[in-house]
Amino acid sequence: xxLIIDALAAQGxxxxxxxxxxxxSKIVSKSEGRMVDLGTVTPSSRARTLGTATDKDPRLVELIxxxxxxxxxxxxxxxxxxxxxxxxxxxxxxxxxxxAAGDDMVLLLPVDPDxxxxxxxxxxxxxxxxRLGVVLxxxxxxxxxxxxxGVAIGVAGLPALLDLRGDVDLFGHVLKVxxxxxxxxxxxxxGLIAGETVERLPVxxxxxxxxxxxxxxxxxxxxxxxxxxxxxxx
Numbered sequence: 708x709x710l711i712i713d714a715l716a717a718q719g720x721x722x723x724x725x726x727x728x729x730x731x732s733k734i735v736s737k738s739e740g741r742m743v744d745l746g747t748v749t750p751s752s753r754a755r756t757l758g759t760a761t762d763k764d765p766r767l768v769e770l771i772x773x774x775x776x777x778x779x780x781x782x783x784x785x786x787x788x789x790x791x792x793x794x795x796x797x798x799x800x801x802x803x804x805x806x807a808a809g810d811d812m813v814l815l816l817p818v819d820p821d822x823x824x825x826x827x828x829x830x831x832x833x834x835x836x837x838r839l840g841v842v843l844x845x846x847x848x849x850x851x852x853x854x855x856x857g858v859a860i861g862v863a864g865l866p867a868l869l870d871l872r873g874d875v876d877l878f879g880h881v882l883k884v885x886x887x888x889x890x891x892x893x894x895x896x897x898g899l900i901a902g903e904t905v906e907r908l909p910v911x912x913x914x915x916x917x918x919x920x921x922x923x924x925x926x927x928x929x930x931x932x933x934x935x936x937x938x939x940x941x
Contacts, residue, residue: 708830711910725917727840728831729897731909732816732860733805735823735843741815742806743770761786767801767813774799774815792820792860793928796847800860804903816845820861821923828863838919840865844894846903857898859890859924866890867922888927889918 711728715721722728736742750758750765754772758765762783772778775788779795789795800816817823820843828841843861848854859867869887876882897911 708827708834711831712834714910715912722831722835722837722839722912723914724838725840725915725919726837727842727865727893727913727916727918728827729842729844729893729901729911729913730827731901732800732820732843732845733802733814734909735817735820735827735861736814739817739823741817743813743815745770745811745813757781757786767798770801770813770815771799774801789931790816792816793925794847794858794860795934796845800845816860817843821863821925822861824861824863824924832864838864840893840916840918840920842890842893842897843924844897844901846898855903857891857894857901859888859894859927862890862922862924862926864920865893865916865918865922866920867924867926890922890924891927 745764745766748766748769750769751772754769755765757763757778758768760781760783761768763786768786771786771788774791776791777789778786779789780787785797787795787797788799790799802814803810806812806814824841824843828839831841832839841863842859844857845860846855847858849856867888867890869889871882871885871887874882893913893916897913900911901908
């Protein structure tokens with residue numbers, strides 16, 4: 708919280724009511740001590756088998772398995788799993804990029820990103836005296852679409868999902884299935900500024916969104932029985 712407030716002050720600005728503070732999960736993971744040295748990991752036989760099938764370091768695969776509940780796809784260069792938080796992603800969100808401590812150091816996602824977002828939300832509102840939203844982001848791939856995109860893995864102070872079912876469109880038709888993933892849209896918009904490589908902008912402020920609420924990123928996770936593309940077996 709102090710780092711964010713001080714960084715804004717250094718740019719001659721401060722937080723305002725209805726700002727949404729979008730924070731990359733990587734800096735939250737670092738602050739929560741989620742760095743792991745692969746040299747300390749002993750791979751299981753399952754991890755060694757999957758490591759061979761995917762051309763991945765079996766120590767990394769072991770961490771992926773520990774952070775997941777099921778394997779969706781395993782191919783050379785690809786290991787897609789259902790994360791213990793419920794969503795389906797590549798390598799359980801474990802990442803080497805922008806980790807400066809050495810090639811054997813990797814970073815896991817926060818243990819409970821919604822709880823992390825709630826703590827940051829409380830601290831930032833207390834420090835600023837403003838009504839805010841907070842979104843923690845990660846980068847995910849998508850079925851049937853090329854490219855990675857920012858998604859919300861932690862939310863506080865705004866709705867994660869807007870349910871528009873029952874509303875009407877321009878011509879009076881009742882919407883039957885429309886749900887808007889507000890927090891994911893916020894994460895994707897912030898990703899245009901935060902970037903993926905050398906930008907050094909892990910915090911982005913979206914001004915004037917004016918969507919107070921009490922959503923969680925868990926609200927965005929499709930239930931397994933409705934997930935046609937996710938993991939089905941361990």
